[in-house]
Amino acid sequence: MRNVIVFSLALILVGCGGALAKETLLIYTSTPVEIMTRFEQMFEAKYPDIDLQVFRSGTGTIASKIAAEREAGRVMADLIWVAEYTYLEQLKAEGLLYKYESPEAKNIPALLIDPDGYYYGARIFAMVIAYNTNLVKDPPQKWTDLLDPQWKGQIIVANPTYSGSIAIAAAVLGLNYGLDFFRGLAANATTVVQGNSQVVTEVAAGAYKVGLTLDNMVRDLQAQGSPIGLVYPEDGPIFLPSPIAIFSTSQHLEAAKKFVDFVLSAEGQRALVEIGHYIPARSDVEGPAGTPSLAELVAMAMPADLHAVLANIDFFTDQFVKILLGQ
Amino acid sequence: MTRVLKQVGIVPAVLALLCLAFLVVFPLGVLFYKSFETTEGVSLQNYIFVLSDTRNLEPLKNTILLGIWTVIVSLALGVPLAWLVARTDLPGRQFVESLCLLPYMLPPLIGAIAWIQLLAPRVGYFNRLWMAIFNSSSSPFNIYSFAGMVWVMGLYSFPFVFIAARGALERMNPSLEEAARISGAGRFEVMKDVTLPLVVPSILSGMMLAFLYTLTNFGVPALLGMRARIFVLTTRIYSYVHRGDFTGIRFATVLSVLLIILALGMHWLNQQIIRRQHGAAIISGKSVRPSTVELGIWRWPIAILVYSFLTFSILFPLMALFLTSFLKAWGVQLQWANFTIRNYRYVLFEYPLTRKAIINSLVLGLSCATLAVLIGAILAYLSVKTHVRGRRLVDLACTLPNAIPATVVALAMILTFSGQFKVNLYNTLGILLVAYLAHYLFYAFRNISASLLQIHQSLEEAAYISGADRLRTFRDIVVPLVKPGILAGWALVFMPAVRELTMSTLLYGPNTPTIGVAVYELQEAGYFHIAAALSCIIVVVLFITNTVVKKVVRTLGRV
Numbered sequence: 001m002r003n004v005i006v007f008s009l010a011l012i013l014v015g016c017g018g019a020l021a022k023e024t025l026l027i028y029t030s031t032p033v034e035i036m037t038r039f040e041q042m043f044e045a046k047y048p049d050i051d052l053q054v055f056r057s058g059t060g061t062i063a064s065k066i067a068a069e070r071e072a073g074r075v076m077a078d079l080i081w082v083a084e085y086t087y088l089e090q091l092k093a094e095g096l097l098y099k100y101e102s103p104e105a106k107n108i109p110a111l112l113i114d115p116d117g118y119y120y121g122a123r124i125f126a127m128v129i130a131y132n133t134n135l136v137k138d139p140p141q142k143w144t145d146l147l148d149p150q151w152k153g154q155i156i157v158a159n160p161t162y163s164g165s166i167a168i169a170a171a172v173l174g175l176n177y178g179l180d181f182f183r184g185l186a187a188n189a190t191t192v193v194q195g196n197s198q199v200v201t202e203v204a205a206g207a208y209k210v211g212l213t214l215d216n217m218v219r220d221l222q223a224q225g226s227p228i229g230l231v232y233p234e235d236g237p238i239f240l241p242s243p244i245a246i247f248s249t250s251q252h253l254e255a256a257k258k259f260v261d262f263v264l265s266a267e268g269q270r271a272l273v274e275i276g277h278y279i280p281a282r283s284d285v286e287g288p289a290g291t292p293s294l295a296e297l298v299a300m301a302m303p304a305d306l307h308a309v310l311a312n313i314d315f316f317t318d319q320f321v322k323i324l325l326g327q
Numbered sequence: 328m329t330r331v332l333k334q335v336g337i338v339p340a341v342l343a344l345l346c347l348a349f350l351v352v353f354p355l356g357v358l359f360y361k362s363f364e365t366t367e368g369v370s371l372q373n374y375i376f377v378l379s380d381t382r383n384l385e386p387l388k389n390t391i392l393l394g395i396w397t398v399i400v401s402l403a404l405g406v407p408l409a410w411l412v413a414r415t416d417l418p419g420r421q422f423v424e425s426l427c428l429l430p431y432m433l434p435p436l437i438g439a440i441a442w443i444q445l446l447a448p449r450v451g452y453f454n455r456l457w458m459a460i461f462n463s464s465s466s467p468f469n470i471y472s473f474a475g476m477v478w479v480m481g482l483y484s485f486p487f488v489f490i491a492a493r494g495a496l497e498r499m500n501p502s503l504e505e506a507a508r509i510s511g512a513g514r515f516e517v518m519k520d521v522t523l524p525l526v527v528p529s530i531l532s533g534m535m536l537a538f539l540y541t542l543t544n545f546g547v548p549a550l551l552g553m554r555a556r557i558f559v560l561t562t563r564i565y566s567y568v569h570r571g572d573f574t575g576i577r578f579a580t581v582l583s584v585l586l587i588i589l590a591l592g593m594h595w596l597n598q599q600i601i602r603r604q605h606g607a608a609i610i611s612g613k614s615v616r617p618s619t620v621e622l623g624i625w626r627w628p629i630a631i632l633v634y635s636f637l638t639f640s641i642l643f644p645l646m647a648l649f650l651t652s653f654l655k656a657w658g659v660q661l662q663w664a665n666f667t668i669r670n671y672r673y674v675l676f677e678y679p680l681t682r683k684a685i686i687n688s689l690v691l692g693l694s695c696a697t698l699a700v701l702i703g704a705i706l707a708y709l710s711v712k713t714h715v716r717g718r719r720l721v722d723l724a725c726t727l728p729n730a731i732p733a734t735v736v737a738l739a740m741i742l743t744f745s746g747q748f749k750v751n752l753y754n755t756l757g758i759l760l761v762a763y764l765a766h767y768l769f770y771a772f773r774n775i776s777a778s779l780l781q782i783h784q785s786l787e788e789a790a791y792i793s794g795a796d797r798l799r800t801f802r803d804i805v806v807p808l809v810k811p812g813i814l815a816g817w818a819l820v821f822m823p824a825v826r827e828l829t830m831s832t833l834l835y836g837p838n839t840p841t842i843g844v845a846v847y848e849l850q851e852a853g854y855f856h857i858a859a860a861l862s863c864i865i866v867v868v869l870f871i872t873n874t875v876v877k878k879v880v881r882t883l884g885r886v
Contacts, residue, residue: 037677224655
């Protein structure tokens with residue numbers, strides 16, 4: 001028995017003590033795990049002295065983790081990279097972010113840069129309509145087309161309390177179409193699941209005909225040969241420039257800056273296009289074939305005033321959950 | 328008091344109590360305090376707000392209903408199967424037993440994933456088969472429903488009833504049944520009037536475990552219930568927690584207090600049951616195996632029924648999981664061109680969490696189980712065999728963290744062990760270990776208490792009469808008799824700890840993912856086929872681990 005205990009304790013020590021030699025950099029992100037794994041490998045290959053550690057989850061989970069950490073003392077992460085830009089605005093307002101002027105800033109459009117200099121839009125995607133190409137010949141062309149009874153029981157969407165991008169989308173759609181849009185989705189028996197990648201999987205599998213999800217995820221499944229297509233709605237896709245920022249409490253500022261620079265660099269953006277089928281933030285990097293450029297996407301996007309979204313996002317998230325989930 | 332402590336040894340007793348305070352009392356105290364804390368100070372405001380919201384009453388009702396239905400399913404499956412395995416000449420009893428214990432070994436999360444493969448509307452294999460056979464465009468089964476939750480939850484909690492009932496049936500003093508037979512009672516009457524009353528306390532205990540298990544489970548209602556808009560307390564708490572602000576977490580703690588009250592009720596019931604069991608100690612030191620009932624002409628029909636049921640409910644889902652793990656994508660046609668081993672290659676060689684997760688979970692399982700039986704044994708002895716004041720409280724402190732949703736235990740640990748009180752375990756295996764220990768100590772404690780209770784006072788008294796002192800009695804009588812209970816308790820902690828999910832999702836750091844987290848990450852991200860591949864690997868790893876543990880436990884138990 002004593003041997004077992006000694007052995008167990010030894011194992012715990014080994015488990016806790018590993019990987020102390022390198023400088024560790026901790027990032028909280030909602031980037032899908034497959035994409036983040038390869039991105040991490042590229043970054044670490046370039047900076048062998050840095051051990052990038054990734055905690056991946058939905059923005060909701062990350063926000064809770066950060067809330068709990070703050071309550072307990074301080075935020076553990078060095079960096080945050082999620083889709084919900086309003087959350088970064090909140091963090092900024094509470095003085096939790098570090099102001100950083102990246103040398104790469106001059107290469108990306110001003111609309112991706114926080115005017116106060118705390119964060120950069122670094123992973124560009126949009127909320128669009130996805131459809132199963134085997135089951136749907138005539139996909140919806142506008143958001144409001146989804147309210148047509150022909151889609152009853154056939155629509156799937158993510159949960160805004162978990163996914164930051166659908167939270168933003170709910171706020172923007174709510175500001176433009178009012179709560180009637182949510183009520184219409186509810187009347188069409190729309191199914192709510194946790195995250196956006198689950199939405200694309202279900203649509204590709206034919207469990208649902210159409211879904212509200214992210215354009216880059218649809219392209220990812222298309223590349224794997226899945227029967228899935230996407231429509232940038234005529235009334236405007238929802239533009240999501242997933243921002244990256246450094247925490248003011250970071251003990252690894254220099255390494256964190258290197259990561260931000262890498263993400264914004266041509267090399268980093270090319271990697272995001274290749275691995276994740278994102279639209280590049282830089283004009284000197286070519287986007288995935290057949291997709292709009294950043295400028296084109298912004299031009300067609302549904303209007304979204306940052307302050308209005310910021311002021312109303314909690315309200316629309318609550319209403320969305322209330323109306324569509326009865327919660 | 329001093330005599331009592333001499334009996335246990337003062338140092339281990341104090342150490343165990345300190346551990347209990349550190350692991351349970353303090354974190355829950357912090358949590359309890361937080362449930363009253365608002366931005367404007369301490370008040371009842373959180374409670375008023377949460378309880379006046381009708382959206383919280385529905386989940387409360389659902390939780391209780393789900394618990395009751397699950398217990399009914401567990402009972403309907405567990406008791407007949409236990410009887411067949413323990414007391415009849417059913418062919419292949421060993422095999423039936425290991426199949427019945429399989430669900431206990433696997434995380435309900437994997438069970439839910441597997442049943443989704445079979446019964447998801449339109450794309451589940453059964454539904455596709457049905458639609459192909461009857462050329463129908465609508466699918467008959469929908470796993471995303473209350474019935475679906477009850478079914479999967481029932482399958483994953485019936486082992487609690489099964490284990491309890493089988494144990495009691497095997498340990499039963501056969502002379503009682505024989506006496507009834509000799510007095511002319513028929514086989515049915517013996518079962519009704521003698522066997523059942525003797526095993527009912529154990530079955531009730533198993534039912535309580537199944538109920539608590541359902542009450543606190545998150546994976547099944549999350550995967551199967553949320554999209555059908557069926558919320559239970561754990562998923563409601565999850566929604567609150569994921570609001571992303573600290574007020575949400577406080578509201579979650581309020582709902583947890585509700586769950587604690589429910590659990591306290593169950594705990595009180597269990598106490599009553601155990602007390603009754605004490606009155607009718609059914610082990611009296613003799614080791615006679617109860618007689619075997621011959622099934623006669625029913626032997627093969629029953630065997631066929633049992634085997635087809637187990638095939639359908641336990642093997643089919645695993646086979647579906649296995650099938651999906653070789654698909655290029657979820658929901659594609661089952662054609663040769665769509666099969667691949669890429670998922671396994673990814674999971675084994677590219678997915679960074681796999682290796683870390685397996686090592687972490689095994690380390691956590693081993694250390695948690697060992698520490699839990701050490702602490703649990705001392706506390707059980709204090710609570711059952713001594714008259715120390717406050718022993719009820721010890722019992723309560725061991726039970727509570729198991730009754731609270733794991734999510735909340737995890738939150739309590741974050742609040743307590745992230746440096747605010749000088750101890751910082753955040754992002755280490757340490758914080759997972761304390762959370763697991765707090766949550767699973769109950770299994771070790773309960774199991775060891777139960778075996779202590781079953782040692783009839785007469786055995787200890789006999790030793791005293793023969794001149795042995797208390798220490799000697801403890802060493803020579805008590806320890807050997809509870810050794811199987813200790814070993815079973817060890818295994819009972821080890822298995823769920825290895826496959827833990829709910830607490831891990833909140834507590835894991837970049838270097839400390841666990842097996843449950845690794846699977847959940849993939850499933851949640853929509854990589855159903857890759858999640859299936861990892862689940863299959865984990866099923867194999869858990870199966871091997873379980874077999875080894877059982878072998879070791881059995882070998883040690885014999886010595």
